[in-house]
Amino acid sequence: MKSLGSDKQENKASKSNSTENCDQIATVEEKIDFSNVKIEPLFEETVDFDTFSKSDFRAVKVKECVAVPKSKKLLQFTLDDGTGVDRTILSGIHAYYEPEELVGKTLIAITNLPPRAMMGIESCGMLLSAVNNLKDSEDEELHLLMVDDHIPAGAKLY
Template sequence: MKPLGKEVAEIKANKAADDNASAKIDMSKVKVEPLFEDMVDFEEFSKCDFRAVKVKNCEEVPKSKKLLKFTLDDGSGTDRIILSGIKSYYSAEELIGKTLLAIVNLPPRKMMGIDSCGMLLSAINEREGEEELNLLVLADKIPAGAKIY
Protein backbone atom coordinates (compact mmCIF):
# COMPACT_ATOMS: atom_id res chain seq x y z
CA MET A 1 0.00 0.00 0.00
CA LYS A 2 1.32 3.44 -0.91
CA PRO A 3 1.41 6.04 1.91
CA LEU A 4 -0.47 9.29 1.37
CA GLY A 5 -0.24 12.91 2.51
CA LYS A 6 1.06 13.30 6.05
CA GLU A 7 2.56 9.79 6.04
CA VAL A 8 4.74 10.64 3.03
CA ALA A 9 6.05 13.75 4.79
CA GLU A 10 6.79 11.73 7.94
CA ILE A 11 8.60 9.04 5.95
CA LYS A 12 10.72 11.66 4.14
CA ALA A 13 11.54 13.42 7.43
CA ASN A 14 12.51 10.12 9.09
CA LYS A 15 14.66 9.11 6.11
CA ALA A 16 16.38 12.49 6.12
CA ALA A 17 17.07 12.15 9.86
CA ASP A 18 18.42 8.63 9.31
CA ASP A 19 20.62 9.84 6.44
CA ASN A 20 21.97 12.69 8.58
CA ALA A 21 22.66 10.32 11.49
CA SER A 22 24.47 7.92 9.15
CA ALA A 23 26.54 10.74 7.69
CA LYS A 24 27.89 11.59 11.16
CA ILE A 25 29.21 8.08 11.85
CA ASP A 26 32.82 7.48 10.86
CA MET A 27 32.46 3.94 9.53
CA SER A 28 36.24 3.53 9.23
CA LYS A 29 36.28 3.10 13.01
CA VAL A 30 33.54 0.43 13.04
CA LYS A 31 34.39 -3.26 13.07
CA VAL A 32 31.77 -5.95 12.52
CA GLU A 33 32.06 -9.70 12.92
CA PRO A 34 32.69 -11.69 9.74
CA LEU A 35 29.74 -13.43 8.10
CA PHE A 36 29.27 -17.13 8.81
CA GLU A 37 30.61 -19.39 6.10
CA ASP A 38 28.17 -22.20 6.95
CA MET A 39 24.84 -21.96 5.20
CA VAL A 40 21.50 -22.65 6.89
CA ASP A 41 18.85 -24.13 4.65
CA PHE A 42 15.46 -22.47 4.47
CA GLU A 43 13.69 -25.32 6.24
CA GLU A 44 15.96 -24.94 9.29
CA PHE A 45 15.67 -21.14 9.27
CA SER A 46 11.87 -21.28 9.03
CA LYS A 47 11.75 -23.15 12.35
CA CYS A 48 12.69 -19.90 14.13
CA ASP A 49 9.60 -18.01 15.32
CA PHE A 50 10.44 -14.29 15.18
CA ARG A 51 7.77 -12.04 16.73
CA ALA A 52 7.20 -8.40 17.57
CA VAL A 53 6.90 -8.04 21.35
CA LYS A 54 5.82 -5.03 23.42
CA VAL A 55 7.71 -4.28 26.64
CA LYS A 56 5.13 -4.14 29.44
CA ASN A 57 7.75 -3.93 32.17
CA CYS A 58 11.52 -4.03 32.45
CA GLU A 59 13.57 -4.25 35.63
CA GLU A 60 17.08 -5.03 36.78
CA VAL A 61 17.64 -8.58 38.05
CA PRO A 62 18.81 -8.37 41.68
CA LYS A 63 22.44 -9.48 42.22
CA SER A 64 23.13 -9.53 38.47
CA LYS A 65 25.62 -7.16 36.84
CA LYS A 66 24.28 -7.73 33.31
CA LEU A 67 20.67 -8.89 33.26
CA LEU A 68 17.44 -7.04 32.65
CA LYS A 69 14.15 -8.89 33.10
CA PHE A 70 11.53 -8.09 30.47
CA THR A 71 7.82 -8.75 30.86
CA LEU A 72 6.54 -8.85 27.31
CA ASP A 73 3.27 -8.93 25.41
CA ASP A 74 3.81 -11.44 22.62
CA GLY A 75 0.22 -11.39 21.40
CA SER A 76 -0.65 -14.71 23.06
CA GLY A 77 -2.56 -13.20 25.99
CA THR A 78 0.02 -14.52 28.47
CA ASP A 79 3.02 -12.50 29.61
CA ARG A 80 6.40 -13.75 28.37
CA ILE A 81 9.53 -13.30 30.47
CA ILE A 82 12.86 -12.85 28.69
CA LEU A 83 16.13 -12.01 30.40
CA SER A 84 18.79 -10.18 28.44
CA GLY A 85 22.37 -9.25 29.35
CA ILE A 86 22.12 -5.67 28.14
CA LYS A 87 22.09 -3.76 31.44
CA SER A 88 25.35 -1.95 30.62
CA TYR A 89 23.81 -0.58 27.41
CA TYR A 90 20.25 0.33 28.45
CA SER A 91 18.36 1.38 31.55
CA ALA A 92 15.27 -0.66 32.33
CA GLU A 93 13.04 2.42 32.36
CA GLU A 94 13.91 3.56 28.84
CA LEU A 95 12.74 0.27 27.32
CA ILE A 96 9.22 0.16 28.78
CA GLY A 97 6.68 0.63 26.00
CA LYS A 98 9.11 -0.19 23.17
CA THR A 99 8.35 -2.72 20.44
CA LEU A 100 11.20 -5.22 20.09
CA LEU A 101 12.10 -8.26 18.04
CA ALA A 102 12.31 -11.66 19.75
CA ILE A 103 12.75 -15.34 18.96
CA VAL A 104 9.96 -16.94 20.97
CA ASN A 105 10.38 -20.66 20.35
CA LEU A 106 13.70 -21.27 22.08
CA PRO A 107 13.56 -23.67 25.02
CA PRO A 108 13.43 -21.88 28.41
CA ARG A 109 16.85 -21.15 29.88
CA LYS A 110 17.30 -20.55 33.58
CA MET A 111 19.34 -17.46 34.48
CA MET A 112 19.75 -16.28 38.06
CA GLY A 113 16.98 -18.73 38.97
CA ILE A 114 14.50 -17.23 36.47
CA ASP A 115 13.31 -18.97 33.29
CA SER A 116 14.02 -16.86 30.20
CA CYS A 117 11.57 -17.86 27.47
CA GLY A 118 13.12 -16.51 24.29
CA MET A 119 15.76 -14.08 23.11
CA LEU A 120 15.66 -10.41 22.18
CA LEU A 121 17.62 -9.55 19.05
CA SER A 122 20.37 -6.95 18.96
CA ALA A 123 23.00 -5.69 16.55
CA ILE A 124 26.55 -5.84 17.90
CA ASN A 125 29.69 -4.23 16.54
CA GLU A 126 32.95 -2.78 17.76
CA ARG A 127 33.95 0.88 17.45
CA GLU A 128 37.45 2.01 18.40
CA GLY A 129 37.95 -1.13 20.50
CA GLU A 130 34.66 -0.78 22.39
CA GLU A 131 31.70 -3.13 21.91
CA GLU A 132 28.43 -1.45 20.92
CA LEU A 133 25.07 -3.15 21.28
CA ASN A 134 21.87 -1.84 19.72
CA LEU A 135 18.63 -3.54 20.62
CA LEU A 136 16.47 -3.92 17.51
CA VAL A 137 13.54 -1.58 18.12
CA LEU A 138 10.59 -1.84 15.77
CA ALA A 139 7.93 0.70 14.81
CA ASP A 140 5.32 1.17 17.53
CA LYS A 141 2.50 0.59 15.04
CA ILE A 142 3.52 -3.09 14.69
CA PRO A 143 1.20 -5.08 16.97
CA ALA A 144 2.43 -7.48 19.64
CA GLY A 145 2.64 -11.00 18.22
CA ALA A 146 3.13 -9.94 14.60
CA LYS A 147 5.14 -12.66 12.85
CA ILE A 148 8.42 -11.55 11.31
CA TYR A 149 9.44 -13.19 8.03
Protein backbone atom coordinates in the same frame (compact mmCIF):
# COMPACT_ATOMS: atom_id res chain seq x y z
CA MET B 1 -2.91 8.61 26.92
CA LYS B 2 -4.67 10.16 23.95
CA SER B 3 -7.73 8.78 22.28
CA LEU B 4 -7.26 7.52 18.75
CA GLY B 5 -9.09 10.46 17.20
CA SER B 6 -7.23 13.17 19.14
CA ASP B 7 -4.17 13.04 16.86
CA LYS B 8 -6.35 13.60 13.79
CA GLN B 9 -8.01 16.62 15.41
CA GLU B 10 -4.62 18.09 16.40
CA ASN B 11 -3.30 17.46 12.89
CA LYS B 12 -6.28 19.25 11.30
CA ALA B 13 -5.91 22.19 13.67
CA SER B 14 -2.19 22.52 13.08
CA LYS B 15 -2.32 21.82 9.32
CA SER B 16 -3.20 25.39 8.41
CA ASN B 17 -0.38 26.71 10.60
CA SER B 18 2.12 24.23 9.21
CA THR B 19 1.37 25.09 5.58
CA GLU B 20 1.86 28.79 6.33
CA ASN B 21 5.24 28.06 7.93
CA CYS B 22 6.26 25.30 5.55
CA ASP B 23 9.18 27.27 4.13
CA GLN B 24 10.56 27.82 7.62
CA ILE B 25 10.64 24.15 8.63
CA ALA B 26 13.89 22.36 7.92
CA THR B 27 14.60 18.73 8.55
CA VAL B 28 18.11 17.93 9.65
CA GLU B 29 19.29 14.38 9.24
CA GLU B 30 21.94 13.36 11.71
CA LYS B 31 24.85 11.77 9.88
CA ILE B 32 26.41 8.80 11.63
CA ASP B 33 30.06 8.08 10.97
CA PHE B 34 30.51 4.32 10.50
CA SER B 35 34.13 4.56 9.33
CA ASN B 36 35.42 3.53 12.76
CA VAL B 37 33.21 0.43 13.05
CA LYS B 38 34.66 -3.05 12.73
CA ILE B 39 32.18 -5.55 11.24
CA GLU B 40 32.48 -9.28 11.85
CA PRO B 41 32.78 -11.44 8.74
CA LEU B 42 29.69 -13.29 7.53
CA PHE B 43 29.35 -16.98 8.41
CA GLU B 44 30.62 -19.30 5.70
CA GLU B 45 28.30 -22.09 6.83
CA THR B 46 24.85 -21.97 5.28
CA VAL B 47 21.52 -22.85 6.88
CA ASP B 48 18.89 -24.57 4.79
CA PHE B 49 15.50 -22.91 4.45
CA ASP B 50 13.67 -25.59 6.44
CA THR B 51 15.95 -25.01 9.44
CA PHE B 52 15.59 -21.24 9.21
CA SER B 53 11.80 -21.42 8.87
CA LYS B 54 11.54 -23.22 12.22
CA SER B 55 12.64 -19.99 13.98
CA ASP B 56 9.70 -17.94 15.23
CA PHE B 57 10.61 -14.22 15.20
CA ARG B 58 7.94 -11.92 16.67
CA ALA B 59 7.42 -8.28 17.49
CA VAL B 60 7.06 -7.90 21.27
CA LYS B 61 6.01 -4.88 23.35
CA VAL B 62 7.90 -4.17 26.56
CA LYS B 63 5.33 -3.96 29.38
CA GLU B 64 7.90 -3.91 32.18
CA CYS B 65 11.67 -4.05 32.48
CA VAL B 66 13.64 -4.35 35.72
CA ALA B 67 17.20 -5.07 36.75
CA VAL B 68 17.63 -8.60 38.09
CA PRO B 69 18.71 -8.44 41.75
CA LYS B 70 22.27 -9.66 42.42
CA SER B 71 23.15 -9.41 38.70
CA LYS B 72 25.16 -6.64 37.10
CA LYS B 73 24.23 -7.67 33.55
CA LEU B 74 20.70 -9.02 33.45
CA LEU B 75 17.48 -7.18 32.72
CA GLN B 76 14.14 -8.97 33.14
CA PHE B 77 11.55 -8.10 30.51
CA THR B 78 7.82 -8.69 30.81
CA LEU B 79 6.61 -8.73 27.22
CA ASP B 80 3.36 -8.74 25.30
CA ASP B 81 3.88 -11.25 22.50
CA GLY B 82 0.31 -11.10 21.23
CA THR B 83 -0.84 -14.32 22.90
CA GLY B 84 -2.53 -12.67 25.88
CA VAL B 85 -0.05 -14.30 28.28
CA ASP B 86 2.97 -12.29 29.45
CA ARG B 87 6.35 -13.62 28.30
CA THR B 88 9.49 -13.26 30.43
CA ILE B 89 12.85 -12.87 28.71
CA LEU B 90 16.13 -12.13 30.45
CA SER B 91 18.86 -10.33 28.57
CA GLY B 92 22.42 -9.45 29.61
CA ILE B 93 22.28 -5.87 28.30
CA HIS B 94 22.23 -3.76 31.47
CA ALA B 95 25.61 -2.23 30.53
CA TYR B 96 23.93 -0.72 27.46
CA TYR B 97 20.39 0.13 28.61
CA GLU B 98 18.59 1.27 31.73
CA PRO B 99 15.34 -0.63 32.31
CA GLU B 100 13.05 2.40 32.34
CA GLU B 101 14.12 3.55 28.86
CA LEU B 102 12.88 0.31 27.30
CA VAL B 103 9.32 0.25 28.67
CA GLY B 104 6.84 0.78 25.84
CA LYS B 105 9.32 -0.07 23.07
CA THR B 106 8.60 -2.62 20.35
CA LEU B 107 11.43 -5.15 20.05
CA ILE B 108 12.10 -8.33 18.09
CA ALA B 109 12.38 -11.68 19.85
CA ILE B 110 12.83 -15.28 18.89
CA THR B 111 10.05 -16.96 20.81
CA ASN B 112 10.47 -20.69 20.25
CA LEU B 113 13.79 -21.30 21.98
CA PRO B 114 13.60 -23.76 24.86
CA PRO B 115 13.22 -22.02 28.26
CA ARG B 116 16.49 -21.36 30.09
CA ALA B 117 16.87 -20.61 33.80
CA MET B 118 19.13 -17.70 34.71
CA MET B 119 19.54 -16.47 38.30
CA GLY B 120 16.56 -18.65 39.23
CA ILE B 121 14.28 -17.00 36.63
CA GLU B 122 13.06 -18.83 33.53
CA SER B 123 13.75 -16.94 30.30
CA CYS B 124 11.45 -17.87 27.43
CA GLY B 125 13.12 -16.54 24.30
CA MET B 126 15.81 -14.13 23.21
CA LEU B 127 15.76 -10.48 22.18
CA LEU B 128 17.63 -9.66 18.99
CA SER B 129 20.31 -7.02 18.90
CA ALA B 130 23.06 -5.75 16.64
CA VAL B 131 26.59 -5.78 18.02
CA ASN B 132 29.73 -4.20 16.67
CA ASN B 133 33.20 -3.25 17.85
CA LEU B 134 35.02 -0.02 17.19
CA LYS B 135 38.28 -0.28 15.24
CA ASP B 136 41.39 -0.17 17.42
CA SER B 137 39.25 -0.78 20.51
CA GLU B 138 37.98 -3.62 22.62
CA ASP B 139 34.76 -1.66 23.26
CA GLU B 140 31.59 -3.25 22.00
CA GLU B 141 28.39 -1.45 21.04
CA LEU B 142 25.04 -3.18 21.36
CA HIS B 143 21.74 -1.96 19.95
CA LEU B 144 18.46 -3.77 20.56
CA LEU B 145 16.44 -4.15 17.39
CA MET B 146 13.55 -1.76 17.84
CA VAL B 147 10.80 -1.40 15.29
CA ASP B 148 7.99 1.04 14.61
CA ASP B 149 5.45 1.18 17.43
CA HIS B 150 2.66 0.72 14.86
CA ILE B 151 3.68 -2.94 14.52
CA PRO B 152 1.39 -4.91 16.85
CA ALA B 153 2.61 -7.34 19.48
CA GLY B 154 2.79 -10.82 18.03
CA ALA B 155 3.42 -9.76 14.43
CA LYS B 156 5.48 -12.50 12.78
CA LEU B 157 8.66 -11.67 10.90
CA TYR B 158 9.41 -13.48 7.67
